Each structure stands twice: as C-alpha cells, then as structure tokens.
Amino acid sequence: MTASEQIRSHRIGFIGAGNLAQSILRAFLDSGFVDREQIVISNRNERKLERVSRDFQIRAAKTNEEVIDFSDIVIIGVKPQDFYQCIEPIAHAFNSDQIIISLAAGISLQSVQKLIPNSQKILRVMPTTAAKIKESVIAYAATAAVKPHLQWINELLSTMGIVVPVEDGEMMRSILVGASSGIGFVYELMIYWQEWLEEHDIDAKTARNVTIQTFRAAAAMAGHESETPLSELQRKVVSLKGVTAAGLDSMRELEIERALRISFEKAAMRDQELGSTFVPV
Numbered sequence: 439m440t441a442s443e444q445i446r447s448h449r450i451g452f453i454g455a456g457n458l459a460q461s462i463l464r465a466f467l468d469s470g471f472v473d474r475e476q477i478v479i480s481n482r483n484e485r486k487l488e489r490v491s492r493d494f495q496i497r498a499a500k501t502n503e504e505v506i507d508f509s510d511i512v513i514i515g516v517k518p519q520d521f522y523q524c525i526e527p528i529a530h531a532f533n534s535d536q537i538i539i540s541l542a543a544g545i546s547l548q549s550v551q552k553l554i555p556n557s558q559k560i561l562r563v564m565p566t567t568a569a570k571i572k573e574s575v576i577a578y579a580a581t582a583a584v585k586p587h588l589q590w591i592n593e594l595l596s597t598m599g600i601v602v603p604v605e606d607g608e609m610m611r612s613i614l615v616g617a618s619s620g621i622g623f624v625y626e627l628m629i630y631w632q633e634w635l636e637e638h639d640i641d642a643k644t645a646r647n648v649t650i651q652t653f654r655a656a657a658a659m660a661g662h663e664s665e666t667p668l669s670e671l672q673r674k675v676v677s678l679k680g681v682t683a684a685g686l687d688s689m690r691e692l693e694i695e696r697a698l699r700i701s702f703e704k705a706a707m708r709d710q711e712l713g714s715t716f717v718p719v
C-alpha cells in the first residue's frame with residue numbers, strides 16, 4: 439500500500455477540539471490525504487464541540503471513550519494540565535493496536551506509556567501554531583512499536599510543515615524551545631523592529647509590513663541558498679565599515695547572543711519543570 443492509501447485506511451480520532459487540534463484538522467483535510475468520514479472528535483465543552491464539528495463537517499462523539507472505540511489513531515489534544523485528569527479514567531479503553539499521538543507539551547513519551555499501560559504505539563508530536571498555515575516544524579518521538587508505520591505517519595504529519603524525528607527528552611525540548619517558543623521569541627524581535635521604525639517617522643502599517651518583509655526575506659534567502667552557512671549569507675550583506683557593520687558591531691558589543699542563549703536555556707528549564715508536575719506517574 440502507498441503512504442496515502444495507508445493514511446486513508448486509518449480512522450482518526452481527536453480528544454480535545456482546541457486551537458491546535460483545529461489547525462491539525464485543517465491541514466489534514468486540506469491535504470486531500472484525509473476524508474471527513476475518517477474523523478471523529480470529542481471535547482469537554484459541548485458548544486465548542488458542536489461548532490468545530492459543524493465547521494469541519496466531521497462527526498462529534500459524545501464521550502472520549504466513543505473516540506477511542508471508533509479510531510485507529512487517537513490524537514490527544516488537551517492541555518498538559520488537563521492530560522492526567524482526561525486520560526486516567528479512560529486509559530483502560532485503549533487497545534495495543536491503536537496508535538496514540540500526544541500533543542501535550544512537557545509530558546514525556548514514558549509518562550504517556552505509564553498512564554496507558556495497554557498501549558505500545560505512542561508518538562509524542564510537537565507542532566507549532568504555524569500548523570494552521572502548513573508552515574510548522576513538527577518534531578516527533580515514537581516508541582519502537584510505531585516503527586513499521588513511520589513512513590505514512592511522516593507523510594500525514596508533513597501536511598502541517600517540516601517533520602523532524604527526534605529522541606524524546608533533550609532533543610524534543612530543543613525543538614520545542616527553538617521552533618515552538620521560537621515563534622514567540624522572533625515576535626519579540628519583530629515588535630522592537632516595528633517600534634523602532636515607528637519612532638523614526640514610518641507609519642504603523644508600513645512599519646509592520648517592512649518588519650514582516652525583512653524577516654521573510656532573510657528566511658526566504660536562507661531557504662533558497664540552503665547549503666550556504668548563515669554566517670556566510672550574513673557576510674554577503676555586510677560591507678566593511680558600512681551601515682550594517684556598525685549595527686552588527688554594536689549588537690556584538692551588547693552581547694545579544696548571550697542574552698538570547700540565557701533566554702533559550704530558561705525556557706528549556708521551564709519545560710523540564712512543568713513536565714514533572716503534569717503526570718503523577
């Protein structure tokens with residue numbers, strides 16, 4: 439069977455109809471790999487469930503058990519702080535053939551496995567909010583039993599962006615900080631960019647557009663010349679004793695790199711801290 443036939447042969451259930459679940463649904467359905475009839479979804483708040491099931495024209499389940507009964511793949515999209523409370527009472531309902539995908543930040547593969555002892559095929563998948571525009575980085579770690587399924591699962595996840603297989607733990611945390619929190623960090627820089635332009639006689643709308651285009655251009659050029667190291671691309675836009683050189687010298691004197699490194703480490707430490715509080719197993 440081809441990867442797309444494999445995808446089509448699996449029923450996909452979502453527990454939790456929140457922001458990320460909806461972004462994933464949008465990516466899956468728009469890709470054409472997944473049909474509406476393959477999907478079922480549940481949610482704690484019934485009104486949201488009704489809205490999501492109407493918007494996406496997919497089947498709504500009255501209970502989380504109903505999702506588990508229907509599905510070959512169960513995607514758990516509840517917040518990390520709700521994870522234990524949601525899954526512990528229904529853990530017995532999963533069977534060992536089902537593929538379980540946990541989206542919860544900070545909850546390790548091992549914790550999910552302990553919480554659902556019947557399960558063997560578990561993935562921890564970490565997309566970013568950019569899944570909704572199919573520009574996400576999607577890191578995943580999987581148990582050994584998932585290995586025979588990885589080709590078509592990769593294909594399914596790639597409907598949201600670029601897929602990066604990782605080991606759970608340090609590698610997953612690095613991608614979480616660099617890519618998921620990373621979007622927040624880049625926005626922090628973009629805010630300063632826009633503000634500086636506005637303070638220097640550029641109207642707010644133009645300042646925003648210039649900021650967006652500058653970040654987009656840097657990323658697009660780096661993507662275009664994907665074999666060229668970033669430091670070399672940077673050298674190409676700097677002339678000796680020129681304007682860009684003056685700004686870069688100042689950034690280095692002010693130790694922007696050090697400030698960013700410390701911030702990344704703090705974010706990684708927070709992920710580690712939170713992880714140990716969510717699932718008491």
Ligand SMILES: NC(=O)c1ccc[n+]([C@@H]2O[C@H](COP(=O)([O-])OP(=O)(O)OC[C@H]3O[C@@H](n4cnc5c(N)ncnc54)[C@H](OP(=O)(O)O)[C@@H]3O)[C@@H](O)[C@H]2O)c1
Binds near residue numbers: 482483515516518565
């Ligand atoms: N958003 C992101 O960019 C992002 C990125 C990476 C990872 N994640 C992870 O993805 C997960 C979801 O995040 P989110 O931003 O999509 O959160 P969210 O919008 O709050 O969605 C969570 C959904 O889970 C539902 N829920 C909670 N307990 C439930 C239960 N017992 N049974 C059924 N549904 C239940 C909530 O229902 P109510 O309507 O009642 O609140 C809510 O709709 C989190 O674990 C987060 O760590 C998110």
